[in-house]
Amino acid sequence: MKRCLTLILAMVMLSSLFLSATAQEDTSLKDILDNGKLILGLDASFPPMGFVDADTGEIVGFDIDLAREVCARLGVELVTQPIDWAAKEMELNAHHIDCIWNGMTITPDRLENMSISLPYLRNDQVLVTRTEDGYGNLSDLAGKKLGIQAGSSANDALDAAEDFKASLGEVVPFDENLTALMDLNQGGLDMVLVDVIVANYYMAVNDYPFTVLDESLAPEEYGIGFRRGDTALCNKVNELLLDMREDGTLAKISEEWFGKDITIIGEAE
Template sequence: MRKIFSILVTFFIVLVMLSGCGTSKTKSPKDDSLSRIKEKGKIIVGLDDNFPPMGFRDKNNEIAGFDIDLAKEAAKRMGLNVEFKPVEWDGIILSLKNKDIDVIWNGLTITDKRKEAIGFTDAYLKNKQIIVVLSGSDIKTKKDLGGKIVGVQMGSSSEEALESDKETLKTLKQVRKYSNNTEALLDLKSGRLQAVVVDEVVGRYYISKMPNVYKILKEDFGAEEYGVGFRKEDKSFGQALDEALKAIKQDGTAEKLSKKWFGESIIEK
């Protein structure tokens, strides 16, 4: 009888232990992203530092721009410093996943494809993909792009928008891909391209600097919104960042920054 009782007790203990192991396996990992970044004391922002007016090098070789000012303001409200780290744009999501950076904050378009890989804050800026040509060009519509060489930034939403328009894409002579928009627009100016598809905020910035060189077509490749990208698992940090951005929009600070860089408010309410 004692032997049977001993066997039953042992069986019960093993059962409890196995049950505990099963529970630990299904338990989701703790999200300590906000406390981890607060402990570090700063947010590392990944960006393309040749993307005016969102983030670029000024005449003193300092990183400046709308997103730079916005990131500094958000970090300040979260009690953190901010470090800006230039990264090749076509590999920036990998840099985020590898934890080389904490966020992608540089005119990052919210797309379904990107949502599969990373998390996003709510949209903070409106944008669209415009077509820029030389001021004297006879190109007036998308149809006029047939047989022409068109430039885009590699890995950008401009590239994605152009490739999504299959009807226009199949008529093009060639699509040239560049590491940044500055190179593409310089090639357009020199005649090596006939058009560039680019974010409106970038295109209008360049045109304001050289109003007699470029012009924007009336047709575009669709509207979009900008958000800040973060790792999907960093939910507590992403939520805190979103709250800071909402406060910046609500008290009018974001609108002031928009007018400073774009001459008007293009903030997403």
């Protein structure tokens, strides 16, 4: 009897979860304002978007500065919560975080699973190779070994480029771009498929003898991911970002991190 009751209770709770996702009104913006804080989920190992500063130990980055400004305009506190990138959708759906704001590429799959802001930055998935190998274009890479960060949008870009993927010898998944690039440097890989922003950062930090191929796989855009259905919050953030473009704040933050304004918010798609 007791077990039966527990079962029924569990089912009721489960169904109420699904119901609440569809039937309830969207309180996402109100919840954030009531709580007085926005919990931003990030894989804190993604320079220069969001990472741990080596000298201060603080979480910093372009995305963090952007989010801090948005939060200031919302009148709430910004809380950064490191997460594992592969678990980001789960973190969001379990309400452990309010948004994913960490150089997240907008992909069709993610659009299905989240409410995503307007694109705010353009990114390319580029192929990094050793300069000494002298590869010039994609066809030179047939049968070669490619390294990639597991769970990153580089995977989607690779899947989309079917012919190129089929031509490769092997695809090796890594937890982090850094380890993939290190493996490339020591000859374990022939190329790494990675965000151009990340590639530029590591090539600047470590002066690796690498060359980025001109031919890139897919032009992409970064967006901020919210829980699916949190439209009110998503729209409000869009509105604030557009304001920030108008008054020059966005350009200023971009110049601090990239030396120029590379943001694209509000541009025609």
